[in-house]
Amino acid sequence: MTTVGQEQEQEQPTRPALEMVGVRKVYKMGDEEVVALDHATLMIGADEVVALLGPSGSGKTTLCSIAGGLLAPTAGSVVVGGQDITGYNAKRLAKFRQETVGFVFQSVNLVPFLTARENLLVVDQLGRRTGKAARDRADQLLEELGLADRRDNLPSQLSGGQRQRVAIGRSLMNEPLLVLFDEPTSALDTELGEQVMELIRTEMKSRGTAAVVVTHDERIVHYTDRTMHIVDGVLHA
Amino acid sequence: MRIAWLELRRRPSRFVTATAILALLATLLMLLGGLLDGLLSGSTSAVAAQRGDLLVFSSTAEKSFVRSRIPPVQRATVAQVPGVAEVGGIGVAQLAARVPGKGPRDLADVALFGYELAPKGVPSPPGPGEAYADSSLERKGVRTGVTIEVGPARTPVKIVGTVNGLSYSDQGTLWSSADTWRMTINANLPEAGVGPGVFQALVVRVDPGADATAVAGRIDRATGGATESLTVSNAVDAIPGVSQQRSTFNQIIGVTVVIAVVVVALFFALLTVERTVLYGVLKALGATSGTLFGGVVLQGVVVTAIATAVGAGIALLLAAVIPPGTIPYTLLASRVLSSSLFLLFAAIFGCVFSLRRVLRIDPASAIGGGQ
Ligand SMILES: Nc1ncnc2c1ncn2[C@@H]1O[C@H](COP(=O)(O)OP(=O)(O)O)[C@@H](O)[C@H]1O
Numbered sequence A: 001m002t003t004v005g006q007e008q009e010q011e012q013p014t015r016p017a018l019e020m021v022g023v024r025k026v027y028k029m030g031d032e033e034v035v036a037l038d039h040a041t042l043m044i045g046a047d048e049v050v051a052l053l054g055p056s057g058s059g060k061t062t063l064c065s066i067a068g069g070l071l072a073p074t075a076g077s078v079v080v081g082g083q084d085i086t087g088y089n090a091k092r093l094a095k096f097r098q099e100t101v102g103f104v105f106q107s108v109n110l111v112p113f114l115t116a117r118e119n120l121l122v123v124d125q126l127g128r129r130t131g132k133a134a135r136d137r138a139d140q141l142l143e144e145l146g147l148a149d150r151r152d153n154l155p156s157q158l159s160g161g162q163r164q165r166v167a168i169g170r171s172l173m174n175e176p177l178l179v180l181f182d183e184p185t186s187a188l189d190t191e192l193g194e195q196v197m198e199l200i201r202t203e204m205k206s207r208g209t210a211a212v213v214v215t216h217d218e219r220i221v222h223y224t225d226r227t228m229h230i231v232d233g234v235l236h237a
Numbered sequence B: 001m002r003i004a005w006l007e008l009r010r011r012p013s014r015f016v017t018a019t020a021i022l023a024l025l026a027t028l029l030m031l032l033g034g035l036l037d038g039l040l041s042g043s044t045s046a047v048a049a050q051r052g053d054l055l056v057f058s059s060t061a062e063k064s065f066v067r068s069r070i071p072p073v074q075r076a077t078v079a080q081v082p083g084v085a086e087v088g089g090i091g092v093a094q095l096a097a098r099v100p101g102k103g104p105r106d107l108a109d110v111a112l113f114g115y116e117l118a119p120k121g122v123p124s125p126p127g128p129g130e131a132y133a134d135s136s137l138e139r140k141g142v143r144t145g146v147t148i149e150v151g152p153a154r155t156p157v158k159i160v161g162t163v164n165g166l167s168y169s170d171q172g173t174l175w176s177s178a179d180t181w182r183m184t185i186n187a188n189l190p191e192a193g194v195g196p197g198v199f200q201a202l203v204v205r206v207d208p209g210a211d212a213t214a215v216a217g218r219i220d221r222a223t224g225g226a227t228e229s230l231t232v233s234n235a236v237d238a239i240p241g242v243s244q245q246r247s248t249f250n251q252i253i254g255v256t257v258v259i260a261v262v263v264v265a266l267f268f269a270l271l272t273v274e275r276t277v278l279y280g281v282l283k284a285l286g287a288t289s290g291t292l293f294g295g296v297v298l299q300g301v302v303v304t305a306i307a308t309a310v311g312a313g314i315a316l317l318l319a320a321v322i323p324p325g326t327i328p329y330t331l332l333a334s335r336v337l338s339s340s341l342f343l344l345f346a347a348i349f350g351c352v353f354s355l356r357r358v359l360r361i362d363p364a365s366a367i368g369g370g371q
């Protein structure tokens, strides 16, 4: 193959997972305005795992929420996998979230009356409704995450680390381009936290999926390709 | 939707209280309806069973049989009115009857009708001195083959058959020929003075396709205002106490439905508040407010449907257990159906109060919780 051919082959996968340009977010609370994010410009490659490090209240969650289409920015543009979601209304954002991104929330928030497997299948029921394919995918993910023998357990019958792994499985159910982890290890002890980070890295790298891992824990940066720092709503790459 | 369904199946205990309260309300609703229908049937079923479109009374009678007299001339006039297909005379005498084998004080209250056009469930008029008796009179010993003595004049009336579910003014009815009725009423209530060919009212059938109310107007104009013609259902409502009973019961039924709405609304509003975090997460995963609200409505409808079934079961059980003739309680299929529809409405309408809360839940609230 020639160099040109290789470049063409790489054309598709190298489309960035996330591009933000001049993103600003202002929260209005009565007369008071809080600038949570200012002039945020960043780019995350298609298979990059990036840490977003900053102290509490620095705007990490706000940035993740905007990147994942949970919040609309006050200004600036957001493009995820080539899809410009800046002007999307609530309905299109809901569809975008169904199809394109995965979330792992700080507090795990599984559906308490559904089993591990059913918690994964919720994503399919809310979205593509592929049925059998989704069940196979859920089983495969649970296997990979070491939860095969736990698939029929309710969240209350799982340990904290196991629940976090179910949440990771759930975030991967829709084959997302980008997974957003908001402090995925903050509720876990050091050892468990490291295991979960290892797992996140393996899962992302094996799929070539991009990820942003929000944290205020310096140790996490060992598991990521790159670290972005954020202080008072301002990004430092 | 599926999540809501699974929640119902996995956590039935959460819904037990609401289901129990709604089941009580459903029972109350059907009980009230059954009592109303029982009371109404006791006072109106004989009139409601008339196989005609109009009832014609004297205009001075205030829609009451007792005060009304239609002489043969007026009847002939009515029969001539365009749109009138058939005319039959009718009259009633409310009297007490002695029953053979019963003590002199153990009288049966009867409403003896004289008729020409057979009402629903009644054969054509029997021979002189004979009558068909409503089955509710059997408790009093009035059954086929027996000859009872009606009124103070002890007019003998032989029972030659039975009819079902026909009462008037809470009395069991007897159905006899016009002549037997006239003879009985004149013998026992001489002041009534019903002359030959005279009836208390007329049952009128209109031509197929004719507008009954228009025909009623023409009849009353033709008699120079001497008659007042009304539809059978209006005549039923004109029976003393009927519209009062109906409106009183309907008010209580209405209040019960409102309470059901409030129960559903409060219950699911509370559940929705409890589920704020869960709904936030599901919205973050791409659920729309419509999907989540659909789940709430599904649960509301299922809970109410179970409660309605339980209520209908209890109401049917009561209908089977209450001895006939004690409490006027008639459970009609149409009443069970209408009560169920009211409750279904209450379920959906009650859930609507949770809609605003579901809409307001912000998917962004799911992420980074606990800060
Ligand atoms: N919904 C909100 N309304 C008002 N202010 C908010 C809201 N969410 C976050 N903020 C404010 O925005 C800033 C950044 O918050 P956040 O993005 O949650 O930071 P982090 O996740 O880094 O702790 C903080 O000052 C916070 O108080």
Ligand SMILES: [Mg+2]
Pocket: A060, A061, A062, A182, B368, B371
């Ligand atoms: Mg945060």
